[in-house]
Amino acid sequence: TPALATLAPGESASYQLLIHNQSGVVLNGWLGIAGLPGGWVTLSERLLELMPEQEMLVIAGVQVPAGSGAQAGERRWQLTLTPELDARPQPIAELGLRISPVSDFTIQLHPNQLSRRGTIDLHIRNLGNTPASFAISARDSAARLTFTLPANEVAVDGGQTEIVPVHIEAGQPPWLGGTLNFPFTVRVAGPAGKVLSQNGQLDQPPRLPYWIFAILGALLIGLCGLVGLLYNGYSQRQAAAAATTQAIEDEAGLSATLTRAFEQSQPTPAIVPSLTPFPTLTSEPEVILPQVAPSITMFFVEESVAARVGARPPVP
Incomplete structure (x- = not known):
């Protein structure tokens, strides 16, 4: 007993x-x-x-x-x-x-830090020896976050663990500036008026972080340097081409000058008159002319020969 x-x-x-x-x-x-x-x-x-x-x-x-x-x-x-x-x-x-029934519980957040948006797992472990209901709430001091829960209250058997996904999302991120930090708190109210809370944080980086501008600046500097190198090479090639053309022109002018000077320094050749060879007489049939014919014939022959040598013919 x-x-x-x-x-x-x-x-x-x-x-x-x-x-x-x-x-x-x-x-x-x-x-x-x-x-x-x-x-x-x-x-x-x-x-x-x-x-x-x-x-x-x-x-x-x-x-x-x-x-x-x-x-x-x-x-x-x-x-x-x-x-x-x-x-x-x-x-x-x-x-x-x-x-006798006893009630106790613990909670944990996995993970407790997010970037931009995401889902955290809320672990509720019932340490009691009887089923219990747990009310869940979440908030942030800046009222910039949106919390989505499958249910605002869950029942957990004694000695068991329930995992509740909590989706957290911030508003539109800024275009520029630093990363915004939004602390938040998840609260769970259990039996016998016991309330537990866990803190977390959501980080919201800007759409265009500062390091983007550093990279763009470096790329711009590199591009300017490349353009400078290309322009310098082009200028050098143009100068070299112009120098080559001028050298060729100078060489051509000098060659022409030397040629003219050489031609002028040579003596002028004398003009040698060309003599027409006297025709060779061939045996022809003998023609008997009158008595005056020989003198006339001789005159024309002598005149023709005198004209070729530049002397005046004798008067007949």
Whole structure:
């Protein structure tokens, strides 16, 4: 006795059991427990030997483990006797145990920091020994964030963990400037008025961070340098081409001058008159002319020869 004990997790109680052999035979066997985990109960006696009308006091100590392993509620359990000649346990005492409800819980955020937008996992662990409901809320001091929950309240069995996704998103990011930081708080209200909170932060970088301008400046400087190199090379090539053309022109002019000077320095050649060879007489048929014909013929011949040598012909 007592036949019914009320215990909270972590507490213990002792049952005093007086066993009286009312049969006319000797009771021999082994005492045991049914209805409770074996690790919860300890017996002062394990071997039972009772003569007829004999009694024995047995003390059963019950220890309810701490934590959520022992669910709240009432349980019935028995003290059993297994006779030597029969392997089947037989209940010899009916007892009860009422486990009181306890409530406790913890929460965690994974991760607790986001960039731009994302989803965090809220872990709610029920450390109690009975199902409990938990109310969830989230807010940020700047009122710039939007929180989306699948439900504002969840139920979690004792000893279990529930994971609740919380989607967080900020408004439109600025075009320029530094990264904006938005701290936020997630609150969970459990049984017995207990409230827990976890803090997190969402970072919102600008659309065009400062390092973009540094890269653009470096690219612009590199482009200007490349254009300068190309223009310098082009200018050098143009100057070289102009110098080559001028050198060619100067060389051509000098060559022409030297040619004219050379031609002028040479003596002018004398003009040699060309002589027409006198025709060769061939044998022709003899023509008998009058007496005056020879003198006339000779005149024309001599005149022709004189004209070729530049002398005047004699007067006939």
